[in-house]
Amino acid sequence: MPLKTNGRIGQSALLLLLEEDCAHIEEQLQLSNWQFCKGKVGSMDTHKVVAAIETAAKNEKIINKDLYREGHALYHAIIEAMQGVTRGQVQLGSMLRTVGLSFSIVRGRPYDEPEEGEWIAVSLYGTIGAPVKGAEHETIGLGINHI
Amino acid sequence: MPLKTNGRIGQSALLLLLEEDCAHIEEQLQLSNWQFCKGKVGSMDTHKVVAAIETAAKNEKIINKDLYREGHALYHAIIEAMQGVTRGQVQLGSMLRTVGLSFSIVRGRPYDEPEEGEWIAVSLYGTIGAPVKGAEHETIGLGINHI
Amino acid sequence: MPLKTNGRIGQSALLLLLEEDCAHIEEQLQLSNWQFCKGKVGSMDTHKVVAAIETAAKNEKIINKDLYREGHALYHAIIEAMQGVTRGQVQLGSMLRTVGLSFSIVRGRPYDEPEEGEWIAVSLYGTIGAPVKGAEHETIGLGINHI
Amino acid sequence: MPLKTNGRIGQSALLLLLEEDCAHIEEQLQLSNWQFCKGKVGSMDTHKVVAAIETAAKNEKIINKDLYREGHALYHAIIEAMQGVTRGQVQLGSMLRTVGLSFSIVRGRPYDEPEEGEWIAVSLYGTIGAPVKGAEHETIGLGINHI
Amino acid sequence: MPLKTNGRIGQSALLLLLEEDCAHIEEQLQLSNWQFCKGKVGSMDTHKVVAAIETAAKNEKIINKDLYREGHALYHAIIEAMQGVTRGQVQLGSMLRTVGLSFSIVRGRPYDEPEEGEWIAVSLYGTIGAPVKGAEHETIGLGINHI
Amino acid sequence: MPLKTNGRIGQSALLLLLEEDCAHIEEQLQLSNWQFCKGKVGSMDTHKVVAAIETAAKNEKIINKDLYREGHALYHAIIEAMQGVTRGQVQLGSMLRTVGLSFSIVRGRPYDEPEEGEWIAVSLYGTIGAPVKGAEHETIGLGINHI
Numbered sequence: 064m065p066l067k068t069n070g071r072i073g074q075s076a077l078l079l080l081l082e083e084d085c086a087h088i089e090e091q092l093q094l095s096n097w098q099f100c101k102g103k104v105g106s107m108d109t110h111k112v113v114a115a116i117e118t119a120a121k122n123e124k125i126i127n128k129d130l131y132r133e134g135h136a137l138y139h140a141i142i143e144a145m146q147g148v149t150r151g152q153v154q155l156g157s158m159l160r161t162v163g164l165s166f167s168i169v170r171g172r173p174y175d176e177p178e179e180g181e182w183i184a185v186s187l188y189g190t191i192g193a194p195v196k197g198a199e200h201e202t203i204g205l206g207i208n209h210i
Numbered sequence: 211m212p213l214k215t216n217g218r219i220g221q222s223a224l225l226l227l228l229e230e231d232c233a234h235i236e237e238q239l240q241l242s243n244w245q246f247c248k249g250k251v252g253s254m255d256t257h258k259v260v261a262a263i264e265t266a267a268k269n270e271k272i273i274n275k276d277l278y279r280e281g282h283a284l285y286h287a288i289i290e291a292m293q294g295v296t297r298g299q300v301q302l303g304s305m306l307r308t309v310g311l312s313f314s315i316v317r318g319r320p321y322d323e324p325e326e327g328e329w330i331a332v333s334l335y336g337t338i339g340a341p342v343k344g345a346e347h348e349t350i351g352l353g354i355n356h357i
Numbered sequence: 358m359p360l361k362t363n364g365r366i367g368q369s370a371l372l373l374l375l376e377e378d379c380a381h382i383e384e385q386l387q388l389s390n391w392q393f394c395k396g397k398v399g400s401m402d403t404h405k406v407v408a409a410i411e412t413a414a415k416n417e418k419i420i421n422k423d424l425y426r427e428g429h430a431l432y433h434a435i436i437e438a439m440q441g442v443t444r445g446q447v448q449l450g451s452m453l454r455t456v457g458l459s460f461s462i463v464r465g466r467p468y469d470e471p472e473e474g475e476w477i478a479v480s481l482y483g484t485i486g487a488p489v490k491g492a493e494h495e496t497i498g499l500g501i502n503h504i
Numbered sequence: 505m506p507l508k509t510n511g512r513i514g515q516s517a518l519l520l521l522l523e524e525d526c527a528h529i530e531e532q533l534q535l536s537n538w539q540f541c542k543g544k545v546g547s548m549d550t551h552k553v554v555a556a557i558e559t560a561a562k563n564e565k566i567i568n569k570d571l572y573r574e575g576h577a578l579y580h581a582i583i584e585a586m587q588g589v590t591r592g593q594v595q596l597g598s599m600l601r602t603v604g605l606s607f608s609i610v611r612g613r614p615y616d617e618p619e620e621g622e623w624i625a626v627s628l629y630g631t632i633g634a635p636v637k638g639a640e641h642e643t644i645g646l647g648i649n650h651i
Numbered sequence: 652m653p654l655k656t657n658g659r660i661g662q663s664a665l666l667l668l669l670e671e672d673c674a675h676i677e678e679q680l681q682l683s684n685w686q687f688c689k690g691k692v693g694s695m696d697t698h699k700v701v702a703a704i705e706t707a708a709k710n711e712k713i714i715n716k717d718l719y720r721e722g723h724a725l726y727h728a729i730i731e732a733m734q735g736v737t738r739g740q741v742q743l744g745s746m747l748r749t750v751g752l753s754f755s756i757v758r759g760r761p762y763d764e765p766e767e768g769e770w771i772a773v774s775l776y777g778t779i780g781a782p783v784k785g786a787e788h789e790t791i792g793l794g795i796n797h798i
Numbered sequence: 799m800p801l802k803t804n805g806r807i808g809q810s811a812l813l814l815l816l817e818e819d820c821a822h823i824e825e826q827l828q829l830s831n832w833q834f835c836k837g838k839v840g841s842m843d844t845h846k847v848v849a850a851i852e853t854a855a856k857n858e859k860i861i862n863k864d865l866y867r868e869g870h871a872l873y874h875a876i877i878e879a880m881q882g883v884t885r886g887q888v889q890l891g892s893m894l895r896t897v898g899l900s901f902s903i904v905r906g907r908p909y910d911e912p913e914e915g916e917w918i919a920v921s922l923y924g925t926i927g928a929p930v931k932g933a934e935h936e937t938i939g940l941g942i943n944h945i
Contacts, residue, residue, distance in 0.1 A: 073348030074228055074335075081224055110453040117453075131492045132620050132650045138487065139580070142452065147294030147351060151739050151877075152888045153446050158877065159845040159852075173347075179573050182347070188221075193873065198866045200320075200329070201220030204294060205350040209573045209650075257747040264747075278786040279914050279944045285781065286874070289739075289746065298445050299594050300740050305583065306551040306558075326867050340558075340579065345572045356867045356944075367642030368629075371522055375515055404894040411894075425933045426767050426797045432928065433727070436886075436893065441588025441645060447887050467641075473720050476641070482515075494614075494623070495514030497646040498588060503720045503797075592730075592886050593741050599730065600698040600705075634705075634726065639719045661936030662923075665816055669809055735882025735939060761935075770935070776809075788908075788917070789808030792882060793938040 070173040073205050075099070076186035079167040097171030098125050105163040107156030107194065109145060116141050116166050116185060125168050126183070126210070136210040137168075140185040143206030148187050150202075156194075162202070164189035170210065183210045217320040220352050222246070223333035226314040244318030245272050252310040254303030254341065256292060263288050263313050263332060272315050273330070273357070283357040284315075287332040290353030295334050297349075303341075309349070311336035317357065330357045364467040367499050369393070370480035373461040391465030392419050399457040401450030401488065403439060410435050410460050410479060419462050420477070420504070430504040431462075434479040437500030442481050444496075450488075456496070458483035464504065477504045511614040514646050516540070517627035520608040538612030539566050546604040548597030548635065550586060557582050557607050557626060566609050567624070567651070577651040578609075581626040584647030589628050591643075597635075603643070605630035611651065624651045658761040661793050663687070664774035667755040685759030686713050693751040695744030695782065697733060704729050704754050704773060713756050714771070714798070724798040725756075728773040731794030736775050738790075744782075750790070752777035758798065771798045805908040808940050810834070811921035814902040832906030833860050840898040842891030842929065844880060851876050851901050851920060860903050861918070861945070871945040872903075875920040878941030883922050885937075891929075897937070899924035905945065918945045 078088045079101055092099050100123035104115035117137060120126045126133040145153050148162060155162060169184045185206045192199025225235045226248055239246050247270035251262035264284060267273045273280040292300050295309060302309060316331045332353045339346025372382045373395055386393050394417035398409035411431060414420045420427040439447050442456060449456060463478045479500045486493025519529045520542055533540050541564035545556035558578060561567045567574040586594050589603060596603060610625045626647045633640025666676045667689055680687050688711035692703035705725060708714045714721040733741050736750060743750060757772045773794045780787025813823045814836055827834050835858035839850035852872060855861045861868040880888050883897060890897060904919045920941045927934025 071348060073350065077224065077228055077350060081221055081228065109448075109451055113453040127619075130617075130619055131486070131615065132623075134487060134492055135494070135650050138454075143297040146297040150290040150293040150353070153448065153452060154844075154888065157451065157844055157892065158888060159848040160873075174344075174572065176571075178568075178571055182573075184348070186350075192866070193869060197321075198869055200354045200870070201218060201331075201352065202354075203220065203224060203333075203350055203352040205348065206297070207347045207349075209576050256742075256745055260747040274913075277911075277913055278780070278909070281781060281786055282788070282944050285748075300742065300746060301550075301594065304550055304598065304745065305594060306554040307579075321866065323865075325862075325865055329867075339572070340575060345575055347576070356870050365642060367644065368522055371518065371629075371644060375518055375522065403889075403892055407894040421766075424764075424766055425762065425927070426770075428928060428933055429797050429935070432895075437591040440591040444584040444587040444647070447889065447893060451892065468638075468719065470718075472715075472718055478642075480644075482518075491615075494648045495512060495625070495646065496648075497514065497518060497627075497644055499642065499644040500591070501641045501643075503723050595697075595741065598697055598745065599741060600701040601726075633719070634722060639722055641723070659936060661938065662816055665812065665923075665938060669812055669816065731885040734885040738878040738881040738941070762932075772936070774938075776812075785909075788942045789806060789919075789940065790942075791808065791812060791921075791938055791940040793936065794885070795935045795937075 072169050072171050072173040072182055072184045073186070073207055076167045076169040076184040077205060080165045080186055080188040092169065095171055097169055099167060099169040100125055101165065101167045103165050105161070107161045109153055109155050112145065112162065112164065113138070113141050116168065120168050125170050133210055136183055136208045137185070140183050140206035140208040144185045144187045144204035147204030148191060148202045159193065160191055161194045162189060162191045181210050183208055219316050219318050219320040219329055219331040220333070220354055223314045223316040223331040224352060227312045227333055227335040239316065242318060244316055246314060246316040247272055248312065248314045250312050252308070254308045256300055256302050259292065259309065259311065260285070260288050263315065267315050272317050280357055283330055283355045284332070287330050287353035287355040291332045291334045291351035294351030295338060295349045306340065307338060308341045309336060309338045328357050330355055366463050366465050366467040366476055366478040367480070367501055370461045370463040370478040371482070371499060374459045374480055374482040386463065389465060391463055393461060393463040394419055395459065395461045397459050399455070401455045403447055403449050406439065406456065406458065407432070407435050410462065414462050419464050427504055430477055430502045431479070434477050434500035434502040438479045438481045438498035441498030442485060442496045453487065454485055455488045456483060456485045475504050477502055513610050513612050513614040513623055513625040514627070514648055517608045517610040517625040518646060521606045521627055521629040533610065536612060538610055540608060540610040541566055542606065542608045544606050546602070548602045550594055550596050553586065553603065553605065554579070554582050557609065561609050566611050574651055577624055577649045578626070581624050581647035581649040585626045585628045585645035588645030589632060589643045600634065601632055602635045603630060603632045622651050624649055660757050660759050660761040660770055660772040661774070661795055664755045664757040664772040665776070665793060668753045668774055668776040680757065683759060685757055687755060687757040688713055689753065689755045691753050693749070695749045697741055697743050700733065700750065700752065701726070701729050704756065708756050713758050721798055724771055724796045725773070728771050728794035728796040732773045732775045732792035735792030736779060736790045747781065748779060749782045750777060750779045769798050771796055807904050807906050807908040807917055807919045808921070808942055811902045811904040811919040812940060815900045815921055815923040827904065830906060832904055834902060834904040835860055836900065836902045838900050840896070842896045844888055844890050847880065847897065847899065848876050851903065855903050860905050868945055871918055871943045872920070875918050875941035875943040879920045879922045879939035882939030883926060883937045894928065895926055896929045897924060897926045916945050918943055
């Protein structure tokens with residue numbers, strides 16, 4: 064069940080956000096026939112972060128909006144990524160903090176065996192801090208799920 | 211209090227682990243006079259992951275091993291990074307899972323104002339999964355603290 | 358301190374929700390002189406779920422509404438049951454999810470020794486998911502406390 | 505995406521543990537061509553509870569032991585069920601408590617649409633308490649995942 | 652249901668640990684006919700902290716060792732106090748940290764109404780930190796339950 | 799790195815709230831040239847508790863309001879103190895409970911070595927319970943951080 068040498072679904076999702084110039088990542092993903100999209104969301108509400116990512120995933124047809132199965136896989140990947148961002152309590156404004164995040168979603172086949180099927184990675188990168196300009200530091204999150 | 215344009219301490223720590231070739235990241239860090247180190251640790255015990263990072267930070271003189279103040283800053287950065295890795299419970303073997311991680315530590319001045327002083331970033335990237343070769347997926351974590 | 362053979366307070370609370378026809382459970386509870394009630398609540402707010410159960414318990418006289426002691430026992434049983442329902446973060450709408458739940462409360466003496474006194478069980482069963490019809494799966498919770 | 509009227513995968517898993525006589529539940533599951541198994545595990549170690557359920561699922565061919573995808577789905581369902589059992593911290597002996605649990609695993613198609621595919625439910629029921637005979641009360645857990 | 656003016660069970664438990672000279676607290680507790688005891692425990696294992704407090708409570712007859720009801724009330728008060736001490740994960744050595752704690756247990760009637768009955772308070776005060784002399788800071792915890 | 803004999807920053811913060819007459823604590827703090835302040839806050843919103851403490855700390859010049867570094871140290875100390883108060887989920891009104899708290903903040907040098915620098919302690923003491931007069935019990939919290 065090893066991961067493909069060039070099949071790092073999480074690494075791709077992360078580099079889409081972290082590289083100054085991520086054109087070569089996008090090319091590689093297209094060559095692999097992997098689906099992906101990027102977006103931004105800033106909010107004091109966790110539910111708005113979740114909604115922004117779900118909407119992007121559906122609009123960009125990364126997931127089939129009519130299948131709960133796919134929404135369920137995506138939801139858990141988002142919440143896992145938010146745990147990296149929030150580190151302890153998946154709360155933002157209710158704890159007087161806010162986030163400004165870029166997100167990426169990648170759907171592909173990271174394992175050599177075809178039976179391992181498709182997986183989805185959600186990556187979040189940006190800042191978290193007080194609702195005051197500059198009173199913030201960087202944060203990352205990654206959630207991966209079978210889909 | 212804005213982050214410097216080229217002062218992304220977390221991004222640097224993450225790219226040290228995620229880039230195939232991170233020589234340019236290392237050069238940039240050296241130009242900034244920022245301290246950093248990298249290492250690897252695989253374990254089913256959270257405390258061994260913590261110990262490996264603390265030992266590297268002390269041996270590489272990223273932190274002063276005689277100051278609790280610096281050990282305290284590092285410890286909380288490590289635990290925050292582990293929350294991204296474990297996503298919910300900071301437990302490994304006790305929940306029948308194991309990690310194989312690369313880690314990086316970066317210490318520097320990410321803010322324009324000199325009074326904002328030094329900060330430390332701990333980044334973790336690798337795999338988490340069952341204690342069976344290949345039954346694993348990628349995971350990331352980042353903790354940032356003032357030091 | 359063993360549980361009575363027919364003194365499973367949690368099992369009774371759960372079967373009141375899970376059985377198609379729970380008349381025999383209700384009879385058994387009445388024979389034991391145990392108090393119980395059932396109700397329903399659907400919400401995106403955890404506090405509304407808590408309030409619905411507290412109100413039912415007071416209206417049905419399962420607990421004495423004038424005793425904090427009894428309200429305290431019930432509250433912790435409810436929150437413990439909600440942890441089974443939410444599995445990680447006791448949050449609903451703030452994480453963009455909703456529940457449709459049946460609940461039952463049972464108060465009785467599950468232990469042979471009279472000194473073990475009365476205990477209370479709160480059970481929750483229903484669905485949790487996105488605020489979209491059908492995008493949901495089942496969930497359960499049980500909290501038990503001395504009263 | 506509605507659940508089938510007779511397609512309650514979680515309810516079936518729970519009733520396999522809670523009914524005195526669950527023969528009719530087993531028959532219904534066999535008629536639906538859903539796979540299921542039951543077992544018991546008592547331990548002060550969470551990882552032994554996880555291992556017991558994983559082993560049963562593989563031995564009874566509820567999941568394909570060679571597919572990480574299926575092991576990943578099962579693992580998260582187990583941990584979610586353990587959150588209902590432990591209500592707050594997925595820890596047993598490290599918090600001086602122990603469990604005696606029955607478990608059931610059901611794999612089937614709870615939704616009307618064939619595209620919603622297979623799901624897995626893990627249910628746990630038994631007692632949790634001090635490592636002293638009788639110093640314990642009942643506990644429940646249910647985890648559901650797409651597979 | 653108001654707390655008595657001089658009926659602060661938590662305050663008493665805390666001051667037993669925090670005052671240089673707590674003789675007047677002890678006198679006040681004796682005048683109220685409230686039971687209490689004090690002790691010390693240092694460990695990297697949460698379960699040893701729990702066991703030390705439970706043993707003291709039974710030996711000093713603060714609780715009846717033959718009643719699960721009372722052990723249950725005490726256990727939850729201890730775990731709640733440990734959450735103040737550990738602030739996030741009820742783990743010590745598994746996260747490479749250790750505690751040196753004083754503890755106090757107080758059992759009494761903090762409310763004016765006799766029907767509110769007895770309550771128990773567990774207080775913990777001491778240091779938490781790395782397993783290195785001096786690399787530690789202070790920590791507090793308080794758990795209160797009806798008994 | 800030992801704590802000074804009379805350098806208990808947490809103990810001071812706690813006694814400022816717990817002693818009937820805390821004038822001698824205030825004198826001792828003034829003699830040590832340690833900064834401190836006290837205040838009160840009652841709310842069903844965690845973010846209002848956080849804001850009240852942050853505002854007091856800035857107004858009383860315990861922290862420099864223009865330095866994120868100091869705000870960051872304070873924020874984490876507050877959240878750690880809130881974990882003692884809430885014992886499990888840093889949530890109030892969303893779980894149908896409210897707090898009435900006194901708070902104290904102390905900034906000083908608790909260690910013998912001058913290099914260990916300044917630390918900050920945030921202490922919270924008061925009641926937590928249902929939004930009904932008297933349906934509440936005591937609660938404590940303490941967070942300590944280097945600054």
